[in-house]
Amino acid sequence: MNAGDTIAAISTPLGEGGIGIVRMSGPRAVEIAESVFRPTRKIRLSQVPSHTIHHGFILDGEIKLDEVLVTVMRAPRTYTREDVVEINCHGGIAAVRAVLDLLLRTGARLAERGEFTKRAFLNGRISLDQAQAVLDAVRAQTRLGLEAAVAKIGGRFRDEVESLRDRIAALLADIEVGIDYPDVDAETDPLLPAVRALRDKVEELEQRAARGRVVREGLVAAIVGRPNVGKSTLLNAILAEERAIVTPIPGTTRDTVEEVVEVEGIPVRVIDTAGLRPPTDAVEEEGVRRAARAIDRADLILLLLDRSCPLTPDDQALLDREWKKPVILVLNKSDLPPAFTRDELDPSPYLGVYEISAQTGAGVDELMSGLVAAVLAGGIPAAGTFLLLDAWEQDLLRRTGDALARAAAALESGVTPDIVAEELRVAYREAGKLQGIDVSEDILSHIFSRFCVGK
Numbered sequence: 001m002n003a004g005d006t007i008a009a010i011s012t013p014l015g016e017g018g019i020g021i022v023r024m025s026g027p028r029a030v031e032i033a034e035s036v037f038r039p040t041r042k043i044r045l046s047q048v049p050s051h052t053i054h055h056g057f058i059l060d061g062e063i064k065l066d067e068v069l070v071t072v073m074r075a076p077r078t079y080t081r082e083d084v085v086e087i088n089c090h091g092g093i094a095a096v097r098a099v100l101d102l103l104l105r106t107g108a109r110l111a112e113r114g115e116f117t118k119r120a121f122l123n124g125r126i127s128l129d130q131a132q133a134v135l136d137a138v139r140a141q142t143r144l145g146l147e148a149a150v151a152k153i154g155g156r157f158r159d160e161v162e163s164l165r166d167r168i169a170a171l172l173a174d175i176e177v178g179i180d181y182p183d184v185d186a187e188t189d190p191l192l193p194a195v196r197a198l199r200d201k202v203e204e205l206e207q208r209a210a211r212g213r214v215v216r217e218g219l220v221a222a223i224v225g226r227p228n229v230g231k232s233t234l235l236n237a238i239l240a241e242e243r244a245i246v247t248p249i250p251g252t253t254r255d256t257v258e259e260v261v262e263v264e265g266i267p268v269r270v271i272d273t274a275g276l277r278p279p280t281d282a283v284e285e286e287g288v289r290r291a292a293r294a295i296d297r298a299d300l301i302l303l304l305l306d307r308s309c310p311l312t313p314d315d316q317a318l319l320d321r322e323w324k325k326p327v328i329l330v331l332n333k334s335d336l337p338p339a340f341t342r343d344e345l346d347p348s349p350y351l352g353v354y355e356i357s358a359q360t361g362a363g364v365d366e367l368m369s370g371l372v373a374a375v376l377a378g379g380i381p382a383a384g385t386f387l388l389l390d391a392w393e394q395d396l397l398r399r400t401g402d403a404l405a406r407a408a409a410a411l412e413s414g415v416t417p418d419i420v421a422e423e424l425r426v427a428y429r430e431a432g433k434l435q436g437i438d439v440s441e442d443i444l445s446h447i448f449s450r451f452c453v454g455k
Contacts, residue, residue: 006032007115008108010096011454017091022099023454024087024108025080025116030072032107033085036060037070045085050074058087060102066095080116081123114451118444121436127158128436128447129393135451136216136388144265145215148388157387160205161434164400167198168428175421191420192411195404198427202401209389209397214372216388218260218267221371222294225304226314230332233358234304235259235272238368263368271298300326300351300371307355308336319345328371329353335360392443396434403427 006026012019024032034045039056048054051073058065069088078084089095104110112118114135121131133152140146152158171194223231239259257272273291295301301323305315329350331342335357347353351374356363389397407423433439 020096114448222298
């Protein structure tokens with residue numbers, strides 16, 4: 001990436017729409033736009049005030065490519081802190097591609113993936129965690145995820161990391177006074193509780209990041225049970241549409257069926273699986289095998305029983321099974337007389353026990369809300385109670401916390417101050433990487449390669 005280039009890209013999805021936007025950023029953005037733009041008023045883009053919009057036509061020689069609105073935004077009050085021009089075309093593949101091709105022939109270079117946001121980071125407009133939050137906002141599947149991404153773009157996490165690093169730096173300064181000037185009495189008594197408090201803060205951030213993973217990535221819930229207990233009917237009830245085929249014939253579902261539904265701001269991928277029982281033919285055997293794969297990648301299991309029928313050996317085998325992941329027990333067909341009650345079942349192995357009617361929908365909303373609340377340890381997350389961090393950011397938090405834990409252990413054992421100082425330096429350095437300080441070019445390239453070209 002050459003920061004001296006002027007870059008251009010289509011910033012809106014390709015396809016029919018009201019408008020399509022071609023964006024340029026760099027030192028020649030206004031010059032290039034002016035060379036291909038014929039305004040309806042007698043103006044020159046190079047002389048207009050910043051953050052103004054102008055009507056006219058984009059011309060390739062004497063050929064009018066499109067009627068457009070051109071927005072001129074001058075550095076440093078722009079997304080990239082460079083001159084930025086946005087050309088609003090008619091929505092459609094032909095118009096935006098024609099305008100982009102003209103700009104590339106006139107002196108711009110096609111932007112790399114995420115290069116606009118990367119320039120915003122390199123030019124100091126945003127920190128690295130804010131840059132990654134831009135991608136979270138683009139990819140948000142729910143309003144809750146979008147609100148969290150916007151809060152991160154606004155600097156909430158950046159401010160917490162800055163505060164953490166400032167406190168680590170203050171402790172380092174106290175220790176290094178004692179190392180450099182051993183004759184000076186440095187206060188060492190408050191160091192241990194201060195380091196522990198920092199470690200507690202990092203643990204809190206890690207817990208909020210764990211909750212944020214659910215908001216970002218969602219949950220995967222597999223509906224399992226023997227044939228004909230109502231698994232497909234439950235999926236249809238959750239979706240409020242007939243997505244899965246439902247018949248009274250056992251074994252109707254031979255393949256997994258997946259859909260995503262939003263529950264309390266959390267995306268939940270629900271998988272309807274084939275009935276679990278000893279297979280009777282090759283097709284059913286393949287269905288059971290695919291159900292097992294779905295169970296393996298699920299975050300939790302919805303174990304469905306038909307409470308209108310006595311428990312069968314297949315039911316009992318599922319109740320006795322070691323699932324190795326959280327299970328919610330669901331007693332279906334509450335609209336029919338019960339053949340057994342929940343009091344006859346041991347609730348201790350399960351996150352919860354719910355009685356529902358997949359046919360009428362009774363209890364289904366309570367089941368889904370309870371599912372999300374159980375996984376999030378007691379409630380739906382509110383603003384400020386979780387963080388949207390990717391695996392790399394979470395690993396940096398873990399490294400920061402580990403270094404602080406080692407510093408606390410060193411203080412407890414009474415080792416020399418230089419060892420404590422070294423662990424604090426590690427914590428300070430790892431926390432700084434969260435904001436893009438001393439991050440390698442390879443890591444930056446990996447982060448921004450996940451963006452679309454126009455962002």
